Amino acid sequence: MSNPSLSSQVARLWEHPHLCIALFGIQLRTEEANARYHASGIGSEMTKALEVAHEHGLLHSRLMMSETGPVIMQYWRSHDDLNRWSRQQPHTRWWQWLRQNTDADFGVYHEIYQARTAEAIFFHCQPVGPAAFCTLEPTSTEGRSSERQARFEHTREGDAA
Numbered sequence: 001m002s003n004p005s006l007s008s009q010v011a012r013l014w015e016h017p018h019l020c021i022a023l024f025g026i027q028l029r030t031e032e033a034n035a036r037y038h039a040s041g042i043g044s045e046m047t048k049a050l051e052v053a054h055e056h057g058l059l060h061s062r063l064m065m066s067e068t069g070p071v072i073m074q075y076w077r078s079h080d081d082l083n084r085w086s087r088q089q090p091h092t093r094w095w096q097w098l099r100q101n102t103d104a105d106f107g108v109y110h111e112i113y114q115a116r117t118a119e120a121i122f123f124h125c126q127p128v129g130p131a132a133f134c135t136l137e138p139t140s141t142e143g144r145s146s147e148r149q150a151r152f153e154h155t156r157e158g159d160a161a
Helices: 031-040 042-056 079-086 091-101 145-160
Strands: 008-011 020-028 058-066 069-076 106-114 121-123 136-138
Touching: 020 031, 020 079, 031 042, 031 091, 031 106, 042 058, 042 069, 042 079, 042 091, 058 079, 069 079, 079 091, 079 106, 091 106
Parallel strands: none
Antiparallel strands: 008 121, 008 136, 020 069, 020 106, 058 069
């Protein structure tokens, strides 16, 4: 019996015309830096805070690992929602601690992108990322990427009018 979650699907990202994607990462280059970061408690606080952030526009977040440390990928309803949330506690305290504690052994970075067009297609895999917050619809292997991305852009333009 086949698993329906492993069919070919596309996430209807055009349902989120102001989608904002944020990446936050730390680079831990020594065991001392790793211990200092873990002693700060930011990691466990962040997990709790992100559960509540859904009420403020966070659509989904994913913890990933890079060769230098953890990275959190977040999908926000809009940049405005992310900006409002980032100017409140506990985020402002974390950011202050991170800025004061970076050095040659410990680095921090963030990247923020406002999607103008976007696409997420899943072919016979467990959906991740946008599949957690978008409506999914069946898709085929036909090349319809441009059509879907045009729909995303059209939704953004219609929302601005």
